[in-house]
Amino acid sequence: MDTVKNAADKKILLVGQPNVGKSVIFGCLTGRYVTVSNYPGTTVEVSRGRAKIGQNNCEIIDTPGLYSIFPITEEENVTLRLIENESPDVIVQVIDAKNLERMLPLTFQLMLSNLPLVLVLNMFDETLASGMTIDTALLSEILQIPVIATVAITSQGIGQLNKIIEEKLKSRLKPAPASFPKFSYDAMKNWYDKARGITDRAVKKRDSGRKLTRLDQMLISPLFGFPILALVLYFGLYQFVGVFGAGTVVDFLEGGFEKYINPALANLANSYIPWPVFNSLFVGEYGIFTLGIRYAVAIILPIVSLFFLVFAIIEDSGYLPRLSFLLDRSFKKIGLSGRAVIPMILGLGCDTMATMVTRTLPTSRERIIATLLLSLCIPCSAQIGVILGLLSATPIVLLAWLAIIILIFVVIGAILAKVMPGDKPTFIIEIPPLRFPQLSNILKKTFARMKWYFGEIVPLFVAASILIWLCQLTGFFNLMTGALSYPLYLMGLPAKAAPVFIFGFFRRDYGAAGLYDMHKEHLFTNNQLLIAVVVLTLFLPCITQFLITIKERGIKQGIGISAFVLAVAFGVGMLLNFIFNYSGIIL
Amino acid sequence: MIVSEAAEEILEALWISYEEEKHETLSLSELRTAPEIHILKELLEAKIIEHPEKDKIKLTEKGLHHARDAVRRHRLAERLLTDELAVKSSLIHDTACKFEHHLHKGIDSNVCTLLGHPKFCPHGKPIPPGNCCKEESKSALPAVSKLSTLGHGQDGHIAYLHTLDPKRAQMLISMGVVPGAPIKLLASFPSYLFKLGEGQYAVDSSIAGEIYVRLG
Ligand SMILES: Nc1nc2c(ncn2[C@@H]2O[C@H](COP(=O)(O)OP(=O)(O)OP(=O)(O)O)[C@@H](O)[C@H]2O)c(=O)[nH]1
Ligand SMILES: [Mg+2]
Numbered sequence: 001m002d003t004v005k006n007a008a009d010k011k012i013l014l015v016g017q018p019n020v021g022k023s024v025i026f027g028c029l030t031g032r033y034v035t036v037s038n039y040p041g042t043t044v045e046v047s048r049g050r051a052k053i054g055q056n057n058c059e060i061i062d063t064p065g066l067y068s069i070f071p072i073t074e075e076e077n078v079t080l081r082l083i084e085n086e087s088p089d090v091i092v093q094v095i096d097a098k099n100l101e102r103m104l105p106l107t108f109q110l111m112l113s114n115l116p117l118v119l120v121l122n123m124f125d126e127t128l129a130s131g132m133t134i135d136t137a138l139l140s141e142i143l144q145i146p147v148i149a150t151v152a153i154t155s156q157g158i159g160q161l162n163k164i165i166e167e168k169l170k171s172r173l174k175p176a177p178a179s180f181p182k183f184s185y186d187a188m189k190n191w192y193d194k195a196r197g198i199t200d201r202a203v204k205k206r207d208s209g210r211k212l213t214r215l216d217q218m219l220i221s222p223l224f225g226f227p228i229l230a231l232v233l234y235f236g237l238y239q240f241v242g243v244f245g246a247g248t249v250v251d252f253l254e255g256g257f258e259k260y261i262n263p264a265l266a267n268l269a270n271s272y273i274p275w276p277v278f279n280s281l282f283v284g285e286y287g288i289f290t291l292g293i294r295y296a297v298a299i300i301l302p303i304v305s306l307f308f309l310v311f312a313i314i315e316d317s318g319y320l321p322r323l324s325f326l327l328d329r330s331f332k333k334i335g336l337s338g339r340a341v342i343p344m345i346l347g348l349g350c351d352t353m354a355t356m357v358t359r360t361l362p363t364s365r366e367r368i369i370a371t372l373l374l375s376l377c378i379p380c381s382a383q384i385g386v387i388l389g390l391l392s393a394t395p396i397v398l399l400a401w402l403a404i405i406i407l408i409f410v411v412i413g414a415i416l417a418k419v420m421p422g423d424k425p426t427f428i429i430e431i432p433p434l435r436f437p438q439l440s441n442i443l444k445k446t447f448a449r450m451k452w453y454f455g456e457i458v459p460l461f462v463a464a465s466i467l468i469w470l471c472q473l474t475g476f477f478n479l480m481t482g483a484l485s486y487p488l489y490l491m492g493l494p495a496k497a498a499p500v501f502i503f504g505f506f507r508r509d510y511g512a513a514g515l516y517d518m519h520k521e522h523l524f525t526n527n528q529l530l531i532a533v534v535v536l537t538l539f540l541p542c543i544t545q546f547l548i549t550i551k552e553r554g555i556k557q558g559i560g561i562s563a564f565v566l567a568v569a570f571g572v573g574m575l576l577n578f579i580f581n582y583s584g585i586i587l
Numbered sequence: 588m589i590v591s592e593a594a595e596e597i598l599e600a601l602w603i604s605y606e607e608e609k610h611e612t613l614s615l616s617e618l619r620t621a622p623e624i625h626i627l628k629e630l631l632e633a634k635i636i637e638h639p640e641k642d643k644i645k646l647t648e649k650g651l652h653h654a655r656d657a658v659r660r661h662r663l664a665e666r667l668l669t670d671e672l673a674v675k676s677s678l679i680h681d682t683a684c685k686f687e688h689h690l691h692k693g694i695d696s697n698v699c700t701l702l703g704h705p706k707f708c709p710h711g712k713p714i715p716p717g718n719c720c721k722e723e724s725k726s727a728l729p730a731v732s733k734l735s736t737l738g739h740g741q742d743g744h745i746a747y748l749h750t751l752d753p754k755r756a757q758m759l760i761s762m763g764v765v766p767g768a769p770i771k772l773l774a775s776f777p778s779y780l781f782k783l784g785e786g787q788y789a790v791d792s793s794i795a796g797e798i799y800v801r802l803g
Contacts, residue, residue, distance in 0.1 A: 068761035
């Protein structure tokens, strides 16, 4: 009978418009952290957690934001399907109380499902601060459902929410679920009129409301906005992640590995694993410890964690939606809208994460272009970090790399915008207020992402070491390096660089870390360094992203995109080599 | 001259084929319902239509004015029915046909002003402007303007959305961009930023050109 105890017997679905605080409330109820950021479309996948509410073992489900029961984007579809198929015991609709009038129509729509509904008026702190008071008792009476005011970020009102859910769960009878109607303008108009009538009664006082602050105005004006963007990139990315993270911190950790850990491990291995074959699996040139773990811990870890830290601050402030306002016009030239700015910037953190976020784009044309550009041009944090570290001594190579990648991004984007069939994208995004980032959320988010990233890369790195070791044993490694030597020759690179590209197949950053090692031995001229770095940046990001691309876009498009990316990567490498040879430029 | 409801239908069909499809003549078989002979006769005698070939009719100079007014009244009636009276869209055409018949000169300009001189009917077809619209465009502030033509800080209420793409209309409406909502333009470069209730939205120029705002 014990198994029954563990199985959740009640399901509670958190739904609501984007960016209203569903994920914060999920965290409050379950104690599990899911990503919380200040822009619409943070959650694109369903998260499930457990909570004990009264005597009930509940499964709490956090969902992607939903504007109405008539979905436009894929992540809205995800939520709608959950409502229809999961047969939840209670739906908790979370609302941004400031925007009660605009969000109530969704309440009426959810009522059509016949499922028990609870209304949470979140962000009550901001509501009161904006000079608005809401009579929740009256609202509850009019709507005939429980209404609770909360401030999720300080857990205010969560206790009450628990009680209300418990109360709701008591009512035994489960009504027959009804299906949703089709979109109709008239029904919509009725809901909005009803919402207006209700808010006129329940909302006591209204100020003129949110105005543009000075900072707001600066962020969205091109005159200040672009310099601010440049400063954010320079200090946040170059100075903090590149110079400090990839330089100082990595040097320190690498030093530690080389001086103490590697020799110690080698000694240990030599005394306990006498067979040289197995010895090299752990501490050889490509060994699990000497290569895999060292790359992961000494190079990738510091870079990625610093990057995620900067990133969390940017995400929580509300800067990203403003950036999409600023960049929409430019993005239209490459077949995307300002909404795609968010996945592109997220790609600088992790392309896999960003590929999932392309779900928030409204058309499949935009999703394909965005996925392709992410695979091809956007280096992830680990890679940027390694590359910044690699090239910081030769600023000219760094600048040339940056210019070439941007040029390819623009050119490929412009070509795709021309040749891809389908309608031109349109741009609409909700801009949340600028919020002061909460230290606790930043730390939790950075930590959660590091943990996730590590879980992702360490097994891969270890697997790579094992695979390479196996290949070496069987002679397949030499075969592969041999096969790569011709394309490498065409790109003007030494045959010794072949392992780097083999690593690159596992992860681009793994390959970049390999370059880092080779460069320390002065194996490259600056020209060769530039070619190698450019080709590795354009290369397929990593196995995980490859798999996610297939999952999101389907097998045909997924393979197509990857083949295209590989062809462009090698093509550009050869072209660069040709240009260098022909023009005699020496960097 | 006041013509019957059935006659107005014929005039509208002629005007649409003349103005929007650029055909001077229309064969009788192309009409929605076959016209009754006495109505055609009535129109021919009033010199509103001519009969250049067998089974074909065309508008006279004078008829063109009549027809244009009929179309204008029909489409204004449609706007009135959807925006102000929330009539179901499937019923609009037929109700509008009855309704327009009662919107004679003078009254149509009152309705037009009430609606804020709309430029398009709910199906996205242009509404031929009347004198009231011309006077309106001379004065500095038209009662209803596209969001994209407002100045910073100007505000009002959304009068209607004019978009031909149903999916886009659905998206805007779901996000709260609905007729009647208070709206204020905050910035217009490089994209448009507006305040809607307590929320703020950024849109591109094509969407900003589809939101019509009644000022004040
Ligand atoms: N001031 C204030 N901010 C809040 C409150 N609840 C959430 N937030 C902030 O609102 C933002 C959005 O919160 P999320 O939990 O990510 O919202 P969500 O509904 O899950 O958003 P999506 O996943 O994009 O649909 C974050 O920056 C939170 O810190 C609240 O009660 N008061
Ligand atoms: Mg969320």
